[in-house]
Amino acid sequence: MLKRVLPVDDSDKKSDPGSMTVVSPAQKTVDERQQAAIDQHVQKGIEFHELGQLEKATHHFRLAAKDESPVGMFLYGISLRHGWGCKLNTALAFQYLQKAAEHAIDGLQQKDDHSVEKMKDEYDALLASRKGELIMAIYELGVSFQQGWGVSRSRETAFYYFQIAAQLGDPDAQNEVAQCYYTGQGVKKDVRLAAQYYRKAAAQGRGIMGNSWIFKSKYD
Numbered sequence: 001m002l003k004r005v006l007p008v009d010d011s012d013k014k015s016d017p018g019s020m021t022v023v024s025p026a027q028k029t030v031d032e033r034q035q036a037a038i039d040q041h042v043q044k045g046i047e048f049h050e051l052g053q054l055e056k057a058t059h060h061f062r063l064a065a066k067d068e069s070p071v072g073m074f075l076y077g078i079s080l081r082h083g084w085g086c087k088l089n090t091a092l093a094f095q096y097l098q099k100a101a102e103h104a105i106d107g108l109q110q111k112d113d114h115s116v117e118k119m120k121d122e123y124d125a126l127l128a129s130r131k132g133e134l135i136m137a138i139y140e141l142g143v144s145f146q147q148g149w150g151v152s153r154s155r156e157t158a159f160y161y162f163q164i165a166a167q168l169g170d171p172d173a174q175n176e177v178a179q180c181y182y183t184g185q186g187v188k189k190d191v192r193l194a195a196q197y198y199r200k201a202a203a204q205g206r207g208i209m210g211n212s213w214i215f216k217s218k219y220d
Contacts, residue, residue, distance in 0.1 A: 038069045045075060054085030062086075065096060074100035074137040081149055094141075094150030101141040101161070104134035139165040139173045146176075155186030166197060171206035174198070195219035 045060035058079040064072025077096030080089045142161030145154045159180045165173035178197035181190045195214040201207060202214070213219075 034067070038064050038067045038072065041067075042069060042071050042075065045072075049084070054079070056085070058085035070100050070103035070137065071133045073097070073103075074133055074140070078140065081144075090144075090150035092150070094144050097137060097141050097144060100134075100137035104137050105164070135165050135168050135170045135173075138168075139170050139176075142173070142176065155180070157186075159186035166200070169204075171201040171204040174201040174204075175206060175208065192219050 041060040041064040045057045045064065048054070048057035048060065058076065061072055061076040061079055065076040066072075073096045077093045077100060078084070079086055080093035080096065082088070138161050142158045142165065143149070144151055144158075145161065146158035147153070159177070162173045162176040162180065166177040174197045178194045178201065180186050180194075181197065182194035183189065195216075196219070198208065198211055198214040202211070
């Protein structure tokens with residue numbers, strides 16, 4: 001049910017030299033232990049989920065989320081949305097997914113004038129170990145707005161989040177963006193752009209049967 005994700009690693013985040021503070025070895029050890037405990041909750045949660053022990057899985061996701069783990073917030077939010085091992089609560093699920101997505105977007109943004117494509121190139125190395133779960137958080141936030149799960153339905157806002165995740169390489173989001181362009185939901189209808197995004201998803205093995213029209217030269 002869950003795609004496998006890796007624990008978040010913030011060790012490569014850049015700091016402003018002028019605002020750096022000295023961290024004692026003892027404090028660093030405490031921080032490392034806290035992060036290790038958070039990562040352990042995430043990993044245990046995933047393992048229990050794969051074993052079908054959803055209550056135990058959600059318990060660990062909740063503990064990781066309480067400690068501000070972006071991955072924990074994402075996984076706990078998904079559990080709340082679907083009622084996996086807990087009482088279904090779409091409103092609370094949305095709050096956790098939103099926080100996880102905010103972490104993702106904050107990590108991707110450098111300056112307001114950077115395009116998503118440029119950010120993708122600049123942050124590939126930084127996001128190597130955590131990119132997957134952050135993109136999923138953005139995509140799932142789009143799903144929340146699309147379906148009206150825990151928030152008022154907004155096709156325009158759903159498209160906004162789908163497009164970010166799509167441009168960062170998520171094939172499911174690419175198919176969603178393509179569908180939005182094809183039907184004009186949340187964005188102006190544009191069949192050529194729909195074909196382009198469908199092609200991107202197909203190139204990653206997520207093509208849709210019966211969509212051979214997308215490869216016609218007039219959509220190049």
